[in-house]
Amino acid sequence: MSRHKDETNSADLLRGNTVLLVLAVLRDGAAHGYAIGREVARRSGEALEFKAGTLYPLLNDLEREGWVESRWSGPGEGRPKRVYELTESGRSELMRRVGVWTAFSQAVSQVVEGGPREVGGGG
Amino acid sequence: MAASAVSLWEELVSEEIWPEAAREYADRVSALLVGLVPVDRRERLRSEIAEHVTSAAEELTGTGLEPCEAMRRALREFGDAESVAESFYESWSGRCSRRVLGLDAFALAAFAGPLVLASGFLQVRAWAPGVEASDIAVPSVLFYGLAPSVLTTPELGWATSLALVLVLMGPWVGGWLVGRRHAFRAGRRAAGVLAFLCVVAGLSAAGMWPLSEGVLLGLVVLVYWLPVGVWFSSWVSLVARSNRTGGLGVGG
Numbered sequence: 270m271s272r273h274k275d276e277t278n279s280a281d282l283l284r285g286n287t288v289l290l291v292l293a294v295l296r297d298g299a300a301h302g303y304a305i306g307r308e309v310a311r312r313s314g315e316a317l318e319f320k321a322g323t324l325y326p327l328l329n330d331l332e333r334e335g336w337v338e339s340r341w342s343g344p345g346e347g348r349p350k351r352v353y354e355l356t357e358s359g360r361s362e363l364m365r366r367v368g369v370w371t372a373f374s375q376a377v378s379q380v381v382e383g384g385p386r387e388v389g390g391g392g
Numbered sequence: 393m394a395a396s397a398v399s400l401w402e403e404l405v406s407e408e409i410w411p412e413a414a415r416e417y418a419d420r421v422s423a424l425l426v427g428l429v430p431v432d433r434r435e436r437l438r439s440e441i442a443e444h445v446t447s448a449a450e451e452l453t454g455t456g457l458e459p460c461e462a463m464r465r466a467l468r469e470f471g472d473a474e475s476v477a478e479s480f481y482e483s484w485s486g487r488c489s490r491r492v493l494g495l496d497a498f499a500l501a502a503f504a505g506p507l508v509l510a511s512g513f514l515q516v517r518a519w520a521p522g523v524e525a526s527d528i529a530v531p532s533v534l535f536y537g538l539a540p541s542v543l544t545t546p547e548l549g550w551a552t553s554l555a556l557v558l559v560l561m562g563p564w565v566g567g568w569l570v571g572r573r574h575a576f577r578a579g580r581r582a583a584g585v586l587a588f589l590c591v592v593a594g595l596s597a598a599g600m601w602p603l604s605e606g607v608l609l610g611l612v613v614l615v616y617w618l619p620v621g622v623w624f625s626s627w628v629s630l631v632a633r634s635n636r637t638g639g640l641g642v643g644g
Contacts, residue, residue: 322471326483
């Protein structure tokens, strides 16, 4: 049996990037827990799906870090919902994580595709 | 576990009470966190879960599912109440369980400690029959060599007595420690560790002297430590929960 776990499973790929995904969804506006999960699924073409039970602990972590803040939705917005929005510090964290992710995904792509093309290399 | 989780949905969602099922489920999660998380935070989580499950069920109903079945599926997708409460508690307290070899590190230490000590004392008796452990210096162990020809019957010296006490008390002490430490799934953590220790004890029996004593220790772990450790850690954890919640029934 291979020592290397099959990492093509979307749950494995999702792990470690959940903070980035939630912050990215909240960049476009405040949302409640259910809407965040649905938006991640929608944007990924249903490839990524949050286990709902892990979403609220994660939102709690983000709030404790000061990256998101929450409030109850106002009257006239249907059933009362706890709505989360990005703070300035959360926006900075998102930028940082996007930078790390972009560099990493580009590096992996280059390896998979055979490396960067050398400029003016090889006669 | 899967069977019990399914029965929970069946129990929560019947044709008569399905509109209440989201609130019932949220109440269960919240009740599991009594005494662990402040009341305002629990109330907030309870409202969020009820809202989430209701929204998910409404969306599923919109796709053509029967409302009752939609609620059942929404709850199943949310996960079992004990896992959700545990994740939230770990996030809230910042206290994540350390794992070693996929096993809970604390439970491993709690059960393996007495077992290693017990087998150590058994070995001392085997290697140096008639000699108290405190009297043994390295040269005397070497003197007895690798294969003592005659092994005396156990003498009730302090080393043998301590080994017996450790073997008898080990699963109770370990179970108590694990049950006190873990508010959630204490029995399952203990079961994982004790199953692992059964295998280790069984394998190491081959390396113990005399072999029959090693095999006996492996069997003791299997038929005594495993059931007692799992049951007692679950019981201690349940009693601790009951004390926190004032005796509320909060099954997962």
